[in-house]
Amino acid sequence: MVARSLLRGLLRGAGWRLDQSAEDVYSEPAVFLVQHHNMSGPIHSLGLLPDSVHVWALSSLFSCGDCFEQYYGYTFTKRYGWPRPLALPAAAAGACVVPRLMRATGAVPVYRGKREILETMEESVRLLHDGESLLICPDKDYSSQKDEIGEIYTGFLHLEKLYWRDTGRHLAFIPLCVDRQKKRITAAEPLFFAGTGRFKEEQRQMEERLMVSFRRLECRRQMQGHPEKLPAGNSPDRR
Numbered sequence: 001m002v003a004r005s006l007l008r009g010l011l012r013g014a015g016w017r018l019d020q021s022a023e024d025v026y027s028e029p030a031v032f033l034v035q036h037h038n039m040s041g042p043i044h045s046l047g048l049l050p051d052s053v054h055v056w057a058l059s060s061l062f063s064c065g066d067c068f069e070q071y072y073g074y075t076f077t078k079r080y081g082w083p084r085p086l087a088l089p090a091a092a093a094g095a096c097v098v099p100r101l102m103r104a105t106g107a108v109p110v111y112r113g114k115r116e117i118l119e120t121m122e123e124s125v126r127l128l129h130d131g132e133s134l135l136i137c138p139d140k141d142y143s144s145q146k147d148e149i150g151e152i153y154t155g156f157l158h159l160e161k162l163y164w165r166d167t168g169r170h171l172a173f174i175p176l177c178v179d180r181q182k183k184r185i186t187a188a189e190p191l192f193f194a195g196t197g198r199f200k201e202e203q204r205q206m207e208e209r210l211m212v213s214f215r216r217l218e219c220r221r222q223m224q225g226h227p228e229k230l231p232a233g234n235s236p237d238r239r
Helices: 002-013 040-048 064-079 084-104 117-129 155-167 199-223
Strands: 030-033 053-058 108-110 133-136 172-179 184-187
Touching (some): 040 172, 040 184, 053 117, 064 084, 108 117, 117 133, 117 155, 184 199
Parallel strands (some): 030 172, 053 108, 053 133
Antiparallel strands (some): 172 184
């Protein structure tokens, strides 16, 4: 993929790299999870992870018309507060480029709606069956710049149910941490469903485990090189 190769070259040229923890988790299909951080998370992750990783992206970004409406009607005018004369050409330019990038990078469109989301899940499971992986930003406040992740969506965890049904294997969920100061991406240990209880209960437990894993990654990032400062009971290596 030319777009991914160009992005990878730019990031590596700027000193970005994958930590060994992230280098060692590609042997099986997985769902990588990263904080959005206003596009910083998915852009850096896509640039450094293999081309076999496909990002979930809003379906409106795959169509020129829908993309323009998204950018002009919300992103540039309401979210960024740009005046409409300035937002208009920016939205038009984005609508010309972004849909092509979505297709070129193999992104998976995420549809809003109970029926349409089935298309997202089916396409995602097909990719997993083919040995590919997914990159999802689960945080609800995607514009947040806070280091610690806030409330997350959990609907994507239904991928486990579909993957288990078709393969008899549990799906790996792997939180990532994008360290913008040290210019590197680290990965947590893969998390798996136990498969011993009701799905809804295990889904709730997995949400809690993911939150703990994200916090441990952030704790490790902040305390790296200063292990003596780790709060008691919060060692990032405790399972």
